[in-house]
Amino acid sequence: xxxTYPSGFLAAGVTAGFKPSGLPDLGLLVGDPGTVxxxxxxxxxxxxxxxxxxxxxxxxxxxxxxxxxxGQANAATGARGDADAETTTASAATALGLDAAExxxxxxxxxxxxxxxxxxxxxxxALVDALSPEGGEDFARAIMTTDTVDKRATAESxxxxxxxxxxxxxxxxxxxxxxxxxxxxxxxVAAPDLQRLAAEQxxxxxxSLTVDASTSTNDTVLxxxxxxxxxxxxxxxxxxxxxxxxxxxxxxxxxxxxxxxDAEGANHVLIVEVEGAEADQDARTIAKAIADSPLVxxxxxxxxxxxxxxxxxxxAAGVGFDPASLDVWIGDVQLAEGGxxxxxxxxxxxxxxxxxAQMQVPEIAIRVKVGDGQARSRAMGCDxxxxxxxxxxxxxx
Amino acid sequence: xxxTYPSGFLAAGVTAGFKPSGLPDLGLLVGDPGTVxxxxxxxxxxxxxxxxxxxxxxxxxxxxxxxxxxGQANAATGARGDADAETTTASAATALGLDAAExxxxxxxxxxxxxxxxxxxxxxxALVDALSPEGGEDFARAIMTTDTVDKRATAESxxxxxxxxxxxxxxxxxxxxxxxxxxxxxxxVAAPDLQRLAAEQxxxxxxSLTVDASTSTNDTVLxxxxxxxxxxxxxxxxxxxxxxxxxxxxxxxxxxxxxxxDAEGANHVLIVEVEGAEADQDARTIAKAIADSPLVxxxxxxxxxxxxxxxxxxxAAGVGFDPASLDVWIGDVQLAEGGxxxxxxxxxxxxxxxxxAQMQVPEIAIRVKVGDGQARSRAMGCDxxxxxxxxxxxxxx
Numbered sequence: 001x002x003x004t005y006p007s008g009f010l011a012a013g014v015t016a017g018f019k020p021s022g023l024p025d026l027g028l029l030v031g032d033p034g035t036v037x038x039x040x041x042x043x044x045x046x047x048x049x050x051x052x053x054x055x056x057x058x059x060x061x062x063x064x065x066x067x068x069x070x071g072q073a074n075a076a077t078g079a080r081g082d083a084d085a086e087t088t089t090a091s092a093a094t095a096l097g098l099d100a101a102e103x104x105x106x107x108x109x110x111x112x113x114x115x116x117x118x119x120x121x122x123x124x125x126a127l128v129d130a131l132s133p134e135g136g137e138d139f140a141r142a143i144m145t146t147d148t149v150d151k152r153a154t155a156e157s158x159x160x161x162x163x164x165x166x167x168x169x170x171x172x173x174x175x176x177x178x179x180x181x182x183x184x185x186x187x188x189v190a191a192p193d194l195q196r197l198a199a200e201q202x203x204x205x206x207x208s209l210t211v212d213a214s215t216s217t218n219d220t221v222l223x224x225x226x227x228x229x230x231x232x233x234x235x236x237x238x239x240x241x242x243x244x245x246x247x248x249x250x251x252x253x254x255x256x257x258x259x260x261x262d263a264e265g266a267n268h269v270l271i272v273e274v275e276g277a278e279a280d281q282d283a284r285t286i287a288k289a290i291a292d293s294p295l296v297x298x299x300x301x302x303x304x305x306x307x308x309x310x311x312x313x314x315x316a317a318g319v320g321f322d323p324a325s326l327d328v329w330i331g332d333v334q335l336a337e338g339g340x341x342x343x344x345x346x347x348x349x350x351x352x353x354x355x356x357a358q359m360q361v362p363e364i365a366i367r368v369k370v371g372d373g374q375a376r377s378r379a380m381g382c383d384x385x386x387x388x389x390x391x392x393x394x395x396x397x
Numbered sequence: 398x399x400x401t402y403p404s405g406f407l408a409a410g411v412t413a414g415f416k417p418s419g420l421p422d423l424g425l426l427v428g429d430p431g432t433v434x435x436x437x438x439x440x441x442x443x444x445x446x447x448x449x450x451x452x453x454x455x456x457x458x459x460x461x462x463x464x465x466x467x468g469q470a471n472a473a474t475g476a477r478g479d480a481d482a483e484t485t486t487a488s489a490a491t492a493l494g495l496d497a498a499e500x501x502x503x504x505x506x507x508x509x510x511x512x513x514x515x516x517x518x519x520x521x522x523a524l525v526d527a528l529s530p531e532g533g534e535d536f537a538r539a540i541m542t543t544d545t546v547d548k549r550a551t552a553e554s555x556x557x558x559x560x561x562x563x564x565x566x567x568x569x570x571x572x573x574x575x576x577x578x579x580x581x582x583x584x585x586v587a588a589p590d591l592q593r594l595a596a597e598q599x600x601x602x603x604x605s606l607t608v609d610a611s612t613s614t615n616d617t618v619l620x621x622x623x624x625x626x627x628x629x630x631x632x633x634x635x636x637x638x639x640x641x642x643x644x645x646x647x648x649x650x651x652x653x654x655x656x657x658x659d660a661e662g663a664n665h666v667l668i669v670e671v672e673g674a675e676a677d678q679d680a681r682t683i684a685k686a687i688a689d690s691p692l693v694x695x696x697x698x699x700x701x702x703x704x705x706x707x708x709x710x711x712x713a714a715g716v717g718f719d720p721a722s723l724d725v726w727i728g729d730v731q732l733a734e735g736g737x738x739x740x741x742x743x744x745x746x747x748x749x750x751x752x753x754a755q756m757q758v759p760e761i762a763i764r765v766k767v768g769d770g771q772a773r774s775r776a777m778g779c780d781x782x783x784x785x786x787x788x789x790x791x792x793x794x
Contacts, residue, residue, distance in 0.1 A: 043713075044709065044712040044713045045711075045712040045713075045717070045718065045720045046708045046709060046711065046712030046713075046720045046723070046736065047712075047720070073705075075705070075708075076704070076705060076708050076733060076736060076737055076738045077737060077738070077740075078721075078735065078736060078737035080737075080740075110705070110743070111704075111705025111706075111708065111709065111738065112704060112705050112733075112737075112738030112740075112742060112743065113740075113743045114740055114743075170692070212690075212691040212692060213689075213690075213691065214690060214691065214692050214706075214709060214710065214713065215709075215712075215713035216709065217705075217708070217709055217712065292610075293609075293610075293611060294609040294610065294611065294691070294781075294785075294789070295567070295609060295611050295789055298785075298786055298789035298790040299789070299790070301786065301790040302789070302790035302791055304790075307473070307508075307509060308470075308472070308473060308507070308508025308509050308614075309508075309611075311443045311472075311473050311508065311614070312441065312443060312508065312611060312612075312613065312614055313611065314442075314443065315441040315442040315443030315444075315612075315614065316440070316441045316442075316443075316611065316612035320442070321442065323442045323443045323444070324475075326443065336473060336509075338475065339443065339473060339475060340473055340474060340475035340477075340509075341473045341474070341508065341509030343474075343477075343509075343510075343511055345509060346507070346509065346510045346511075384691075384786060384790070385786060385790070386783050386786050386787075388691075388695075388786075389695055389698065389781060389782060389783050389785075389786055390783075392691070392692055392695035392696070392699070393695040393696070393698040393699035393701075393781070393782070394699055
């Protein structure tokens with residue numbers, strides 16, 4: 001059910017013709033009047049026009065709907081791109097009988113290619129006609145680019161529902177780009193509290209994902225709250241806040257793992273946990289460095305438990321720690337203690353074979369302890385395969 | 398002729414049996430009495446035992462020889478590794494009739510695997526016997542791991558010669574690791590001036606190289622000056638200093654390009670020039686981000702002139718600049734101006750075809766202007782191919 005699992009939302013997805021494939025490429029999600037929205041956007045300086053538009057509109061507090069096109073990213077399109085994003089939201093708002101200030105936009109696809117406005121205008125009536133409280137799956141499919149499956153998740157507690165969908169298989173895929181995440185709830189949540197929920201439960205989670213260390217120009221996470229559950233408003237400090245946070249986290253976590261599993265060319269998800277750091281940022285930097293290392297990623301592809309590559313990536317992360325306190329595990333097999341790889345790793349097959357078995361699972365767990373600090377972090381990545389090179393190398397503009 | 402092109406150096410390379418292949422794997426380079434040495438080492442916290450030993454000995458000023466083994470990196474080997482490095486230099490010094498303080502060590506190979514000391518002891522007499530003023534090529538071959546060719550360069554001006562050799566095809570290859578660079582001159586140069594020459598002419602050059610964004614545990618650049626040319630001592634501020642710096646730079650630049658061209662799986666060298674930045678470090682960070690981007694690297698492999706990926710990588714580098722002032726060229730074809738990819742790139746084939754021709758060359762030139770600042774930098778990388786994934790993925794410990 002995706003984003004229409006909670007009450008108070010309509011969604012739809014149709015084919016406008018932006019993608020040569022003829023697959024659905026235009027989606028619409030609309031919350032009931034009173035819906036509030038929180039957003040988290042790419043930190044890439046080269047941000048896309050729809051990112052700039054949505055960020056500015058959210059700051060004014062009016063939005064309750066989003067129109068999403070897949071096929072063209074509307075990034076690196078300059079003033080024309082900004083005008084096209086304005087036109088798109090104005091047209092969609094008019095078709096819905098909303099004010100343009102109520103409409104957000106997300107785009108994903110080829111960087112630099114202008115939006116196809118005539119196709120958009122032609123498709124808008126059918127899109128609005130298709131809006132339905134069961135439209136979440138169509139919406140989830142319409143936002144896909146090179147994704148092989150649509151990604152959807154739901155959670156419920158105390159009569160409050162949370163739903164979501166996401167797309168993205170490379171930070172920038174074969175020129176088709178971007179992670180987009182849409183999460184909805186029928187809880188009533190004040191706008192600043194909703195932004196806090198997005199910042200605490202969704203932002204760090206999706207920031208921990210790295211397919212190819214390439215932050216897209218269009219990444220967007222939107223969290224909608226309709227209040228349509230009828231439950232009392234949820235505010236920080238209450239039990240219902242904790243429950244709602246858990247539901248949002250559960251939907252976010254599920255979408256995160258679906259994104260990692262569908263990453264371009266991926267056969268394995270890499271879950272890198274770093275602990276014992278002095279600061280959260282240090283732990284995060286080391287975890288990302290390991291998850292981004294082409295040598296760790298190719299080792300994961302080859303099923304090779306290669307502790308030297310993990311030590312190398314940690315040591316080169318640019319974060320201070322004592323290398324003589326470095327412990328490394330793959331799954332439950334310890335492969336470095338106090339910065340030393342046990343010599344028996346090279347002398348007998350038993351330890352290697354035990355470790356190799358830990359590489360044959362869908363989600364490979366790498367754990368690194370860098371000291372006795374209290375800070376920890378997690379990064380989620382994937383292996384680097386021939387298929388990644390094929391997808392991104394054989395593609396030509 | 399490599400490192401024995403200048404006067405005052407003997408070198409040799411033999412097979413000790415560290416590498417299963419049976420290829421030469423033990424090298425020795427010895428300068429005449431009075432030779433001074435400058436060094437630049439890896440910044441990886443997980444530094445190898447020979448790096449720690451060589452760094453400490455250089456600080457004391459006595460070294461004039463280096464013994465190099467390929468096959469085992471002697472990294473992540475703990476106290477045993479430190480003891481093994483001490484033993485290796487002591488044995489080599491004894492065989493040469495030198496003091497251990499005069500001997501440096503470099504190692505490259507499998508991380509974690511201890512050195513094979515019995516094989517070393519057995520091979521040292523033959524190694525010392527083989528020392529010769531024509532031994533530079535044997536030395537260059539003995540330091541190779543997965544390199545497909547040995548890398549050598551020479552330069553001469555005003556009767557002063559500079560020679561060098563290098564190895565390294567991945568920062569860490571299939572567990573066989575490391576960039577090692579040895580440059581020699583027969584100029585007479587005082588130790589602090591020689592360190593300055595290494596810092597100014599060699600360090601930034603080799604720091605600009607990125608095969609897979611993975612700083613090895615063992616990277617070492619050593620610059621030897623024997624004084625055997627008979628020319629007067631060369632000191633900063635003189636014309637002979639400028640000439641010597643040019644010769645050292647020429648040998649460094651040649652070795653750098655040979656390293657990039659032989660990088661694991663590489664079909665193209667990527668030369669990324671960033672200009673118009675506010676600070677050198679900013680330019681360097683952006684250039685490295687582009688050269689390290691898996692999406693730019695796979696585009697280079699596929700021959701796809703993909704300006705969106707270059708913009709994406711620049712924008713995500715974490716350095717502040719105005720994206721509306723971003724200009725991008727591939728070769729002499731401009732593919733973004735003021736942050737905008739020209740729409741005709743998507744509308745006609747002419748511009749794409751012109752750009753694609755610029756991708757078919759051995760050295761692909763990417764130039765990015767990020768503003769009107771005076772700072773500029775260059776990064777040198779390579780494409781990301783199936784072969785890189787095969788080399789690093791199919792290998793198992």
